[in-house]
Amino acid sequence: MRKRALVVGLGIAGMSAAIGLRRAGWTPVIVERAPERRTGGYFVGLFPEGRRAAVDLGIAGHLHTRNPERAAGADSWSVDRRGRRRPALGFLDQPGEPAAVLRGDIEAALWQRIAGVEVRFGTTPVEITEGTGGVRVLLENAGTGKQYRESFDLVVGADGMRSSVRRIVFGPDEDYLTMWNAMICAFQLKEQVPSYEASDSIIIARAKRAVCVFGLADHAPTALLTYRTSDIQEQFSGSRVQRLRSVFSGMDDPVARHVLDSLEEAPEHLFDSVHQVKMPRWSTGRVVLVGDAAWCMNLYSGMGATSSLRGGAALGAALQEHPEDLDAALDAWEAGLRPFITRHQRTARLKQQMFVPSSRRAEALRSVLLGLVRRIRGRRPATKVGGRQAPALSGTST
Ligand SMILES: Cc1cc2nc3c(=O)[nH]c(=O)nc-3n(C[C@H](O)[C@H](O)[C@H](O)COP(=O)(O)OP(=O)(O)OC[C@H]3O[C@@H](n4cnc5c(N)ncnc54)[C@H](O)[C@@H]3O)c2cc1C
Incomplete structure (x- = not known):
């Protein structure tokens, strides 16, 4: 039996x-x-x-991966407090060369x-x-x-x-469940942020709040809003869209505006506390x-x-x-x-500090650290820099 x-x-x-x-x-x-x-x-x-x-x-053999190819113009950007866009290290540039997929x-x-x-x-x-x-x-x-x-x-x-x-x-x-005093909202964008390439990734990481856009090769990007708060219970009351608009108010940036506007039209989203x-x-x-x-x-x-x-x-x-x-x-x-x-x-x-810094100090530190890593990587032979090809599913990453 x-x-x-x-x-x-x-x-x-x-x-x-x-x-x-x-x-x-x-x-x-x-x-x-x-x-x-x-x-x-x-x-x-x-x-x-x-x-x-x-x-x-x-x-x-059944798993569809969606890593954008840099050769096709896809890139990762960060946007600073003055609204300037700069080339940046993205999620897919981490060691291990993650394969990009949707859940x-x-x-x-x-x-x-x-x-x-x-x-x-x-x-x-x-x-x-x-x-x-x-x-x-x-x-x-x-x-x-x-x-x-x-x-x-x-x-x-x-x-x-x-x-x-x-x-x-x-x-x-x-x-x-351990408390992380943080919230997330994840959803699919209908369209890429205007003026960016279709499969670009963007991160705006400010003290206690961050907006991420994850570019994909053959699919509209997905968005992630994340913020720190000490009152988790309160976050679940009232309209989610209004709550997020209020949390991200003051981040006067076209990327944040596009993401928040898109949230209103998204057929579904995930909104939850982090633990x-x-x-x-x-x-x-x-x-x-x-x-x-x-x-x-x-x-x-x-x-x-x-x-x-x-x-x-x-x-x-x-x-x-x-x-x-x-x-x-x-x-x-x-x-x-x-x-x-x-x-x-x-x-x-x-x-978490890389996604959503805990303070202005952590924000500055993050920016210096990632800038440094990017420069060091930039000095390596071209084949090693930011390769975005979908990695082999055998898991033998280089
Ligand atoms: C925004 C976001 C980004 C992420 N990014 C990454 C990433 O880059 N890389 C990574 O590796 N992971 C990532 N994760 C985490 C990853 O998605 C999850 O860890 C993974 O999907 C968990 O799978 P699971 O099957 O354990 O749980 P779940 O996906 O939660 O599935 C649980 C299932 O159980 C069902 N269920 C619940 N309660 C009951 C019940 N009482 N009876 C019957 N069924 C029930 C649910 O409906 C659901 O189908 C991310 C998560 C989030 C939220």
């Missing part, structure tokens, strides 16, 4: 885990709260570890790979109880309100930063968390999608290695993954 696993969440972590489980000889069943599979999403940079995991999961590109590739896996939309877990014979889960269909119980050999919580599985089994959000999830252990008994549910590193780290792919692939590999011993498999999985997660959770604080 094949063992059955309930995977909660049809995001990057859930689908990666389902592929890993199936490969290890398990039968995964995915439940997803939304009524249908989401598409689109914001800009994501996929780093070498994520590209390697994509290869391991067998999705590399939906990764999910679409995973979706193709999970063909044949049972997916129940509009379904969430309400109760999770572990017994001797497995895990009893009370599931609820959001459309009909119908509830039913089912047993599984393992429950995988891949239901994001505000995970229900974590809340039900491990405890309330407050025990695990990291910190847990002493990602599993208990027959329940394990993966992806943002377990270790959300947040957008500043740029490693959430990468770690979700890697986490799911590694879970499958550990189960395959310890087919008769679930405890040993989960121990080995966590021991192998935790150093990587901890390292990137730590560096996210520094990266």
Whole structure:
């Protein structure tokens, strides 16, 4: 008899885990709260570890990457306080040469790979109880309100930063979400900012607030507004557009104006507070968390999608290695993954300063530092400077 696993969440972590489980000889069943599979999403940079995991999961061939080519005129710009545009290092110039994708590109590739896996939309877990014979889960269909119980050999919580599985089994959000006193708003632009090339990237990083435009090769850019605030609760009251207009008022810049105007017309956007999830252990008994549910590193780290792919692939590999011993498999999985997660959770604080400096001083320091790195890079042989070709999905970055 094949063992059955309930995977909660049809995001990057859930689908990666389902592929890993199936490969290890398990039968995964995915439940997803939304009524249908989401598409689109914001800009994501996929780093070498994520590209390697994509290869391991067998999705590399399906994954559409969108790195703009510099040879085609695409560039990265920063805009200073006097409104002057200067060439700058962009997100894609980071070490590891991230592959530029939309979140939906990764999910679409995973979706193709999970063909044949049972997916129940509009379904969430309400109760999770572990017994001797497995895990009893009370599931609820959001459309009909119908509830039913089912047993599984393992429950995988891949239901994001505000995970229900974590809340039900491990405890309330407050025990695990760390406060970052910052907000984000991400959405797709209909059109590039006037006077910029279609696939240019732009960053305006001021003390406590920043506007980013991520240029893509064959898609309109995506935008990210991020700001620091000590009153997170207050940010969720009233109109979001008015709130953002007021936060970014005074940043009298055509880029910021275009982005804010575009937000009003955007069919959807993501508006949320920024946190990291910190847990002493990602599993208990027959329940394990993966992806943002377990270790959300947040957008500043740029490693959430990468770690979700890697986490799911590694879970499958550990189960395959310890087919008769679930405890040993989960121990080995966590021991192998935790150093990587901890390292990137730590560096996210520094990266946050690069996205949205905490003060005028940090803003000036950031500008000097990035200018210096850019000049040093500029002295290297031409082949090494700001290469923007989509990196090989084998993950062997140069
Ligand atoms: C603006 C922004 C930029 C980012 N940029 C990058 C980047 O450059 N590089 C990078 O690697 N990462 C980036 N990330 C992070 C990355 O997108 C996430 O870490 C990754 O998508 C997390 O995947 P996940 O599957 O763990 O969670 P999610 O994507 O949150 O998926 C969870 C799924 O579970 C479902 N769900 C939730 N609750 C329930 C429930 N009770 N029952 C059933 N289903 C449920 C949800 O509907 C969803 O489908 C960024 C994130 C943001 C917000």
